[in-house]
Amino acid sequence: MDYVVEMLNIRKEFTGIVANDDITLRLKQGEIHALLGENGAGKSTLMAILFGMYQPDRGSIKINGKEKKIANPNVATKLGIGMVHQHFKLVSNFTVTENIMLGSELHNLYVLDKKTASKRIEELSKKYGLNVDPHAKIEDISVGMQQRVEILKMLYRQADVLILDEPTAVLTPQEIEELGKILKNLIKEGKSIIIITHKLKEIKAMADRCTVIRRGKTIGTVTVAETSKEKMAEMMVGREVNFKVSKTEATPGEVVLKMEDVSVKRGKDVVALKNMSLELKKGEILGIAGVDGNGQSEIVESITGLTQADSGKILFEGKDITKMPVRSRIANGIAHIPEDRHKHGLVLDYTIEENMVLELYHKKPFSKRGFLNFPAIRKHADHIIKSFDVRSGEGGKSIARSLSGGNQQKAVIGREIELDPTVLIAVQPTRGLDVGSIEYIHKRLVEQRDKGKAVLLVSLELDEVINVSDRIAVVNNGQLVGIVDAKETNENELGLMMAGVMKGEEE
Numbered sequence: 342m343d344y345v346v347e348m349l350n351i352r353k354e355f356t357g358i359v360a361n362d363d364i365t366l367r368l369k370q371g372e373i374h375a376l377l378g379e380n381g382a383g384k385s386t387l388m389a390i391l392f393g394m395y396q397p398d399r400g401s402i403k404i405n406g407k408e409k410k411i412a413n414p415n416v417a418t419k420l421g422i423g424m425v426h427q428h429f430k431l432v433s434n435f436t437v438t439e440n441i442m443l444g445s446e447l448h449n450l451y452v453l454d455k456k457t458a459s460k461r462i463e464e465l466s467k468k469y470g471l472n473v474d475p476h477a478k479i480e481d482i483s484v485g486m487q488q489r490v491e492i493l494k495m496l497y498r499q500a501d502v503l504i505l506d507e508p509t510a511v512l513t514p515q516e517i518e519e520l521g522k523i524l525k526n527l528i529k530e531g532k533s534i535i536i537i538t539h540k541l542k543e544i545k546a547m548a549d550r551c552t553v554i555r556r557g558k559t560i561g562t563v564t565v566a567e568t569s570k571e572k573m574a575e576m577m578v579g580r581e582v583n584f585k586v587s588k589t590e591a592t593p594g595e596v597v598l599k600m601e602d603v604s605v606k607r608g609k610d611v612v613a614l615k616n617m618s619l620e621l622k623k624g625e626i627l628g629i630a631g632v633d634g635n636g637q638s639e640i641v642e643s644i645t646g647l648t649q650a651d652s653g654k655i656l657f658e659g660k661d662i663t664k665m666p667v668r669s670r671i672a673n674g675i676a677h678i679p680e681d682r683h684k685h686g687l688v689l690d691y692t693i694e695e696n697m698v699l700e701l702y703h704k705k706p707f708s709k710r711g712f713l714n715f716p717a718i719r720k721h722a723d724h725i726i727k728s729f730d731v732r733s734g735e736g737g738k739s740i741a742r743s744l745s746g747g748n749q750q751k752a753v754i755g756r757e758i759e760l761d762p763t764v765l766i767a768v769q770p771t772r773g774l775d776v777g778s779i780e781y782i783h784k785r786l787v788e789q790r791d792k793g794k795a796v797l798l799v800s801l802e803l804d805e806v807i808n809v810s811d812r813i814a815v816v817n818n819g820q821l822v823g824i825v826d827a828k829e830t831n832e833n834e835l836g837l838m839m840a841g842v843m844k845g846e847e848e
């Protein structure tokens with residue numbers, strides 16, 4: 342059998358937690374192999390070991406049948422292993438070529454003059470259908486394009502084994518489809534790919550085989566074409582997963598949040614949100630559907646106070662809050678699960694305990710006469726950790742950075758829901774979460790609604806918007822296209838509206 346990579350009986354322990362416990366994964370030449378597991382199951386750790394960022398405590402790695410010690414990422418690169426991380430490692434004011442050249446000088450295989458490098462990048466881009474402009478600056482290109490630059494970087498370094506850590510989490514549905522095609526091109530040219538993803542639909546569409554791990558242990562490797570989504574979910578979570586959100590009919594009450602003719606500018610001239618009027622009622626989940634970048638961020642930021650509306654009014658419980666500072670809005674009952682957990686959700690170098698009181702530390706019981714009350718902070722954090730199943734080595738004492746991506750997300754969601762807000766704004770709340778956690782978070786959002794709270798759900802996942810929301814507002818180009826009843830709509834109708842076409846206008 343032609344295995345390009347064999348990771349055999351790998352063990353890796355961090356303080357207080359065994360991240361990988363006797364894991365075995367074999368990658369065949371020319372296959373797309375999905376690595377599936379719950380948040381914190383140990384996927385990123387396993388891939389970091391393959392890429393030489395960590396040393397395993399036990400176990401061995403064979404590359405093309407020969408046992409190798411991968412002491413650091415440079416060794417991995419020399420062995421033909423490349424990795425695209427969850428958070429890209431690109432310099433934003435450098436061009437594509439400059440970024441790809443950066444670091445490649447270490448492997449003295451490569452040319453240092455920019456012109457020759459650009460030409461090589463262009464050839465590679467063409468060969469694999471990547472469509473990347475070598476002269477573009479990173480800050481000017483979309484996230485999807487940046488990811489392709491990361492893929493090109495691996496190809497430029499002549500990688501044969503490509504590792505992609507949750508590559509679709511940051512992509513729009515169209516970009517995901519394109520990535521699928523790119524991966525198929527890579528396989529055709531003889532590359533082998535390991536892809537980490539939580540999305541079973543994507544595994545079905547892209548992968549040949551799938552290895553499932555749970556709590557650091559291998560559960561099994563399956564052939565994707567012969568296995569259902571339900572079966573893979575069950576292997577991963579250890580129980581049956583309910584994909585449908587179960588909820589009763591909403592009983593909306595009075596309007597609690599109102600946007601009246603709100604416009605927000607981006608920079609000097611671009612109007613990113615145009616005369617937006619929206620009403621959010623108590624006891625309902627209002628979903629916002631739209632292609633990324635069509636005014637969703639401006640809606641959220643003008644309500645939370647991260648951006649001020651340039652014109653129009655925002656009313657909360659009848660009070661004008663258009664110019665209210667962020668902290669007062671939080672104190673008044675507006676909570677926010679932000680889209681970017683690293684930038685706006687957590688202070689990565691603080692412990693989880695500290696992060697759980699970021700909005701509350703100045704209040705009783707967390708502060709007393711100007712001193713922090715650590716036992717109270719700990720109790721609060723422990724409660725969130727327990728009820729939201731935030732897994733980490735040292736509980737509340739863990740540094741936020743050391744948590745797996747999904748567990749960071751659960752911590753942020755827990756903190757915001759525990760504020761018991763009147764309005765909960767949830768932006769991409771389940772991005773990066775495993776199906777079991779998604780099921781749980783959806784339940785908690787519905788529970789908020791049933792307690793008479795108002796929930797604004799912004800998501801790029803149409804499935805999620807349709808299943809969780811009661812009403813759906815569709816935005817396009819910074820404007821409201823229309824509002825539909827979630828029970829009566831479908832992906833097709835929403836898709837058309839997202840492109841700016843109103844119901845009845847399509848002929």
Ligand SMILES: Nc1ncnc2c1ncn2[C@@H]1O[C@H](COP(=O)(O)OP(=O)(O)OP(=O)(O)O)[C@@H](O)[C@H]1O
Binds near residue numbers: 356387747748
């Ligand atoms: N450097 C580290 N120090 C301490 N603990 C760590 C470190 N890296 C990972 N861990 C812990 O090891 C476990 C496995 O984490 P890992 O990131 O591999 O999970 P994952 O399967 O990739 O999760 P996710 O899907 O949420 O990204 C987690 O409990 C995490 O908190």
